[in-house]
Amino acid sequence: MTRTPLRPLARILSARARGENPDTIERENIRLRQEVQRDRDRTRAQGRLLILCAAFVVAFGMIGARMGVLAASVPQEPRAATSGTPINAGRADLTDRNGRLLATNLLTHSLYANPRLMVDPARAARELAAILPDQDAAALVKRFTDGRSFLWIKRKLSPEQMQAVHDIGDPGLLFGPREMRIYPNGRLAAHVLGGASFGAEGVHSAEVIGTAGVEKALDAVLRDPANEGRPVALSLDLTVQAAVQEVLETGMRMMNAKGAAAILMDVRTGEVIALVSLPDFDPNDRPQPLVEGDPGDSPLFNRAVQGVYELGSTFKILVAAQAVDLGLVNPESMVDANAPMVWGKFKIKEFEGKNYGPLLSVTDVIVKSSNVGSAHLGLMIGSLRQQAFLKSLGFMDPTPLELVEAPGARPLLPARWTDISTITISYGHGLSASPMHLAAAYAAIANGGVYVAPTLLRRDGPAEGIRVMSEETAAAAVSMLRQVVTRGTASLGEVEGYAVGGKTGTADKPRRGGGYYKDKVINTFASIFPATDPRYALLVTLDEPVETSGTVPRRTAGWTSVPVAAEIVRRTAPLLGLRPEIEPAPSDPVTLARN
Amino acid sequence: MRAILYAPSFVAVMGLGFWAYRENYATQESLRRIEALQDEIAGLRASLSVQRAEWAYLNRPDRLRELATLNFDRLGLLPLEPGQFGDADQVAYPLPPDLPISQPVDLSGALEEQIP
Numbered sequence: 001m002t003r004t005p006l007r008p009l010a011r012i013l014s015a016r017a018r019g020e021n022p023d024t025i026e027r028e029n030i031r032l033r034q035e036v037q038r039d040r041d042r043t044r045a046q047g048r049l050l051i052l053c054a055a056f057v058v059a060f061g062m063i064g065a066r067m068g069v070l071a072a073s074v075p076q077e078p079r080a081a082t083s084g085t086p087i088n089a090g091r092a093d094l095t096d097r098n099g100r101l102l103a104t105n106l107l108t109h110s111l112y113a114n115p116r117l118m119v120d121p122a123r124a125a126r127e128l129a130a131i132l133p134d135q136d137a138a139a140l141v142k143r144f145t146d147g148r149s150f151l152w153i154k155r156k157l158s159p160e161q162m163q164a165v166h167d168i169g170d171p172g173l174l175f176g177p178r179e180m181r182i183y184p185n186g187r188l189a190a191h192v193l194g195g196a197s198f199g200a201e202g203v204h205s206a207e208v209i210g211t212a213g214v215e216k217a218l219d220a221v222l223r224d225p226a227n228e229g230r231p232v233a234l235s236l237d238l239t240v241q242a243a244v245q246e247v248l249e250t251g252m253r254m255m256n257a258k259g260a261a262a263i264l265m266d267v268r269t270g271e272v273i274a275l276v277s278l279p280d281f282d283p284n285d286r287p288q289p290l291v292e293g294d295p296g297d298s299p300l301f302n303r304a305v306q307g308v309y310e311l312g313s314t315f316k317i318l319v320a321a322q323a324v325d326l327g328l329v330n331p332e333s334m335v336d337a338n339a340p341m342v343w344g345k346f347k348i349k350e351f352e353g354k355n356y357g358p359l360l361s362v363t364d365v366i367v368k369s370s371n372v373g374s375a376h377l378g379l380m381i382g383s384l385r386q387q388a389f390l391k392s393l394g395f396m397d398p399t400p401l402e403l404v405e406a407p408g409a410r411p412l413l414p415a416r417w418t419d420i421s422t423i424t425i426s427y428g429h430g431l432s433a434s435p436m437h438l439a440a441a442y443a444a445i446a447n448g449g450v451y452v453a454p455t456l457l458r459r460d461g462p463a464e465g466i467r468v469m470s471e472e473t474a475a476a477a478v479s480m481l482r483q484v485v486t487r488g489t490a491s492l493g494e495v496e497g498y499a500v501g502g503k504t505g506t507a508d509k510p511r512r513g514g515g516y517y518k519d520k521v522i523n524t525f526a527s528i529f530p531a532t533d534p535r536y537a538l539l540v541t542l543d544e545p546v547e548t549s550g551t552v553p554r555r556t557a558g559w560t561s562v563p564v565a566a567e568i569v570r571r572t573a574p575l576l577g578l579r580p581e582i583e584p585a586p587s588d589p590v591t592l593a594r595n
Numbered sequence: 596m597r598a599i600l601y602a603p604s605f606v607a608v609m610g611l612g613f614w615a616y617r618e619n620y621a622t623q624e625s626l627r628r629i630e631a632l633q634d635e636i637a638g639l640r641a642s643l644s645v646q647r648a649e650w651a652y653l654n655r656p657d658r659l660r661e662l663a664t665l666n667f668d669r670l671g672l673l674p675l676e677p678g679q680f681g682d683a684d685q686v687a688y689p690l691p692p693d694l695p696i697s698q699p700v701d702l703s704g705a706l707e708e709q710i711p
Contacts, residue, residue, distance in 0.1 A: 100651065100654075101647060101648065101650075101651035104644065104647065104648045104651070105644065106644070106645060106648055107641055107644075107645075182648060182652075184648055184651035184652035184655055185651070185655045185656065185657075186655060186657060187657075188655070188656060188657070238656065239656065242656030242657070242660075243674070246660070495677075496677070497677050498677070570676070570677065571674055571675075573677065574675040574676060574677050574679065574680065575675060579680045580677040580678075580680060
């Protein structure tokens with residue numbers, strides 16, 4: 001490049017000759033040179049910007065294109081990855097506490113049709129109707145020929161049916177894989193498991209969603225892919241559950257009851273070991289809910305958790321325990337038990353109009369099941385303290401059990417907690433709660449006065465609880481419960497070696513329109529065993545039982561629920577690993593000595 | 596001089612090309628095998644879950660109870676009872692084995708030992 005001088009001699013000389021300032025020429029030249037330089041810089045900068053732009057366009061274009069590809073393409077498992085962590089879209093299994101299967105999935109196929117691909121719709125329809133008994137050939141032909149290009153025929157096919165449909169050989173009949181929930185143990189623990197059905201359905205897969213029980217309550221956990229399909233262990237013990245169900249079913253039949261429920265709980269951890277409600281159903285073939293009549297009569301109804309009943313005299317131990325805990329009485333204190341007791345316009349009577357009074361020790365109030373004695377204890381405690389105590393035992397809220405039905409079973413409390421409410425609730429009337437509530441309260445007594453919320457999930461290790469009464473009070477209450485069996489209303493509940501303690505409850509069934517039935521009762525036996533070192537709480541409820549071996553029909557819990565509960569203890573305690581023990585005799589306070 | 600440089604480079608390029616070609620096909624073959632294996636694993640997993648379900652179905656308590664009742668004559672199975680718990684010291688020691696009798700003298704000696 002030729003460089004133009006800033007001060008060209010020829011122009012300088014001519015300018016000088018004209019008398020002009022030659023410096024202007026130099027400045028003009030500098031300006032021109034700078035302009036050229038500026039133009040060159042601008043061009044270069046523009047070029048760089050262009051390249052940068054291009055780079056950004058390419059980079060973002062690639063990202064965008066990749067995102068588009070990822071969004072539009074069918075997901076694929078990585079081909080070269082190891083099979084250590086498969087994508088698990090299935091529903092997790094449910095097992096009992098020892099890992100035995102309660103619910104699992106089975107791969108079956110669904111059948112759908114694309115009539116446009118069909119060769120001979122009439123023949124296909126005829127042969128399908130022969131394979132699938134619930135299909136009608138004429139209706140199928142009509143559906144195949146009305147111009148649609150897709151229709152479902154059957155949700156679940158057995159492998160034999162699938163082969164038979166294959167053998168029809170029509171290209172318009174197509175299969176899609178279906179995960180199906182099965183309950184291998186049939187009716188066992190049906191109310192706990194609930195059931196499952198299909199949610200959103202596609203050709204290639206379908207959602208399996210829980211419809212009731214634990215399946216629905218734990219739906220999110222069971223379907224969470226983050227759990228990688230790990231089975232969820234329930235607290236139930238399959239063997240114990242089967243034994244309880246067998247005994248309860250036999251007992252229900254022998255006592256001519258129309259329904260029954262039993263709950264067996266580990267008092268230390270709050271785990272429910274067995275939960276049976278009869279009549280039951282098969283969760284593999286869940287019946288339809290009743291559309292008329294009392295929903296409580298449906299086999300779907302969980303009497304142990306959903307049913308709220310007045311649980312009768314079983315409440316008396318609660319009032320006695322609270323009175324002892326508050327220091328108002330001790331187990332030997334004498335209380336007024338003179339029947340009938342008159343309170344305002346109400347008259348409180350004993351069973352069959354007896355009178356155990358005029359005075360009865362607190363222990364004997366429980367042993368003889370005195371309504372009047374309990375009423376006086378309740379009045380000593382007062383309504384506010386009684387409410388607070390019952391609240392701490394969970395009687396004011398639904399049970400926190402992992403069942404979808406549990407939150408619906410809210411206890412029925414009196415609208416205004418007057419003195420007469422305090423009196424009636426002291427002996428278990430005027431407050432309706434589910435058997436589960438009562439079992440948890442008895443478990444708290446058996447657990448040394450610490451209330452542990454009941455659960456259906458296996459707990460590894462001890463559970464946190466809330467102290468609701470002192471350890472001494474709990475021990476006194478357990479001793480009273482034991483005496484109910486040794487010399488009280490539950491004498492048929494004695495099981496040698498297992499020191500059963502418990503309290504009977506016979507509650508008249510309320511009529512729909514108000515008042516009570518004369519000959520319809522709900523019998524409850526709430527018990528703990530072994531009383532020497534309580535480990536388990538067992539609750540047995542029979543609905544409308546009547547024991548007819550004697551000359552007159554007997555409807556008290558001592559004759560109906562208690563023998564059933566005793567048989568359950570006899571069968572299940574060995575299964576639970578409890579060794580029969582001879583009760584330690586009370587130590588002799590007087591030391592015999594002689595010279 | 597150039598030819599001396601070019602010749603090994605050309606051979607190297609040919610060799611690398613051949614190696615890459617073989618690696619490519621070996622990789623594809625491996626991927627195919629992995630896919631086949633994964634299919635097989637998935638199939639085995641599915642049949643395992645079927646077997647597990649079948650095991651649970653065949654071992655359901657109702658069925659076992661029926662089988663125990665049906666085969667009561669042979670097996671004599673009854674529910675576990677509290678009386679069946681025992682202590683280790685209730686178990687008898689095994690009886691000492693009978694003495695081997697080889698000669699009449701031994702026999703009389705053994706008889707004398709047994710008869711006080």
